[in-house]
Amino acid sequence: MIRVDGFAPSSRLSSVERTQPGGPHAAARTAVIWEVLRREVARGAGLRVVDVGGGTGGFAVPLARAGHEVTVVDPSPDALAALVRRAEEAGVAERIRAVQGDADDLAELLPSGRIPSDVDLILCHSVLEVVDSPTAVASALAALLRTGAAASVLVASRAGAALTRAMAGQLDLALAVLTDPDGRWGSRDTVRRRFDIDGATRLLAQAGLTVEEIHGVRVVADIIPATVAERDHELLAAFEGTVAGQSPFRDVAAQLHLLARKP
Numbered sequence: 001m002i003r004v005d006g007f008a009p010s011s012r013l014s015s016v017e018r019t020q021p022g023g024p025h026a027a028a029r030t031a032v033i034w035e036v037l038r039r040e041v042a043r044g045a046g047l048r049v050v051d052v053g054g055g056t057g058g059f060a061v062p063l064a065r066a067g068h069e070v071t072v073v074d075p076s077p078d079a080l081a082a083l084v085r086r087a088e089e090a091g092v093a094e095r096i097r098a099v100q101g102d103a104d105d106l107a108e109l110l111p112s113g114r115i116p117s118d119v120d121l122i123l124c125h126s127v128l129e130v131v132d133s134p135t136a137v138a139s140a141l142a143a144l145l146r147t148g149a150a151a152s153v154l155v156a157s158r159a160g161a162a163l164t165r166a167m168a169g170q171l172d173l174a175l176a177v178l179t180d181p182d183g184r185w186g187s188r189d190t191v192r193r194r195f196d197i198d199g200a201t202r203l204l205a206q207a208g209l210t211v212e213e214i215h216g217v218r219v220v221a222d223i224i225p226a227t228v229a230e231r232d233h234e235l236l237a238a239f240e241g242t243v244a245g246q247s248p249f250r251d252v253a254a255q256l257h258l259l260a261r262k263p
């Protein structure tokens with residue numbers, strides 16, 4: 001069952017969020033995701049976490065600081081080098097493993113032992129929109145999880161992209177996003193696909209996961225003037241947290257965050 005309400009936003013940022021790279025303004029943009037993750041990791045200590053496409057460790061490092069064992073899988077050597085540096089600076093290098101690899105190859109990586117099996121939590125943020133096969137990747141995510149464990153999946157939203165383009169005065173691109181089968185605005189669009197709520201939910205359900213929660217991330221963060229977002233970052237976090245689970249706000253956010261569990 002999809003839960004769209006019952007989201008209890010914190011009006012203030014936690015110390016973890018305030019210290020995110022990019023400062024409080026950037027933290028306000030991810031506060032909705034952290035709210036969900038905080039509840040999920042409160043289920044246990046020393047969880048085995050895999051962050052697919054985890055990049056420089058924006059999520060991995062705070063999770064390791066909270067005592068969890070995090071494996072980051074990412075194809076970019078530069079991102080992994082930055083991750084290792086950040087992990088060392090944060091004093092959590094021993095709890096972070098950096099694995100160079102592609103989400104499309106997850107199924108082949110697993111038998112190598114480089115990534116753990118029976119994982120307690122998987123993060124797959126901003127990756128399904130760029131992989132070769134979202135269906136295969138979703139199945140591989142499900143295969144990694146132990147029964148009862150959850151995947152935190154963040155995808156680009158078609159509706160959000162259309163709104164942002166329209167508000168920037170690029171109405172032709174906004175219309176293209178709405179009519180293109182993959183939600184792209186043209187051949188120079190670096191995003192391979194964008195998702196609707198139904199499509200993202202179906203993708204995870206077909207992989208055998210039960211979508212429990214869907215929130216909109218960055219409902220207004222990219223639309224309001226940057227000076228306002230900077231000045232009123234606490235208010236922005238409060239606003240984003242309040243509307244994240246509410247239609248119609250959730251539906252036009254830049255990204256959709258889904259929490260899906262392996263039954």
Ligand SMILES: C[S@@+](CC[C@H](N)C(=O)[O-])C[C@H]1O[C@@H](n2cnc3c(N)ncnc32)[C@H](O)[C@@H]1O
Pocket residue numbers: 052053054055056058059073074075076079101102103104124125126127130131132
């Ligand atoms: C926008 S960043 C997001 C980083 C992180 N997940 C976050 O939310 O902060 C996208 C990341 O996905 C990685 N990536 C790109 N293609 C990928 C693929 N095929 N499989 C796994 N990761 C990929 C990039 O190297 C980059 O680190």
